[in-house]
Each structure stands twice: as C-alpha cells, then as structure tokens.
Amino acid sequence: MGSRSGSPVRSVELNEPADGIVRLNLMDQCANVFVYGTLRKAARPDIHARFLGGQSKWLGEGAVAGRLFLVSWFPALVRADKADDQVLGEVFRLTDFEKTILPLDEFEGCDLEKPQTSEYTRGIVPVRMRDGSTMPAWCYFYLRSVDGLERIASGDFVDELNLRKDLK
16 A cells, blocks of 8 residues: 555554554654754754754644653653653644655654664654643654763753753
C-alpha cells in the first residue's frame, strides 16, 4: 500500500499501553512535531528558519517524558526512567508534512528504514502543553548510548544555552 506521493505508508505506535496500541496511516497522520533542541527558535534561529520557518505553525510550549543529554552543540532526548523526568520544548504543526518531514529526518540523522545506522528515531508521543492539555506530536529520540554524556538536568536546552558560553 502506498501514499499519494508513491512512498510506502508506515504505521506508527503511539505511546499507549500494549493492549491499546493505536496505529495511524501516515496520510492521516499527526502533522505536529515536538522540538527540544537546535530546532527551537530561541536556541538556533538559523536552523529553526531553515527547517520550520514558513513551513509550520507554532502551537505552543510543552513537555514530554524523557531525559536530555548534551552530545556536542546539540542535545539528545532519551525515554524517561521516571515519570517526573521531563524535557521542555515547542510544538509546531507542519503545513506540508510530506515535504517538511524528510528534510527534518535527514537533519536529525533519522532513517526509519535503517534504524541500526541512524542517530535518532522518530515516534509519536503525548505532549503536555502549558495550558494542561495534551496533544500528540512526532518527537526525535536518540538511539546511541548516553554513557559519558552530560545530562541537562533542567530538561531545557534553551536554558542550558543561556547558561553556557561554550555552546553559543
């Protein structure tokens, strides 16, 4: 089964209990993306403009369950060990999902067809918005080991950038 663009349609798993897995056809998919690092406007306006500026609509700030680590000049999000581990970021709705998601995947080093060679993977997670509501969004998760990486305890990459001169 293929999409209108000729690429294969993939199913994705939402962050749901194993007995309640929700599958989405990517043509009817979530068009939201949660960004927590260099794609945030306040972190790197140049990178944000290149990949999201004019191609998305800002929906607000939110948080996802996870832990944030500093890889180099960019952060890595891994799934949370504890429920209170949170990573802060922003949600954007992509105005043309198929046109925008592939360059984002390339930038993030994410190849869903070859996860063994990818730096990141992409999955849909619930994002708790500032107003208390929850919305689904695509999120990039780091696939490599975080052993030896510095943890960003606040869960906020922008705060970390503001505290450190070596990352600017």
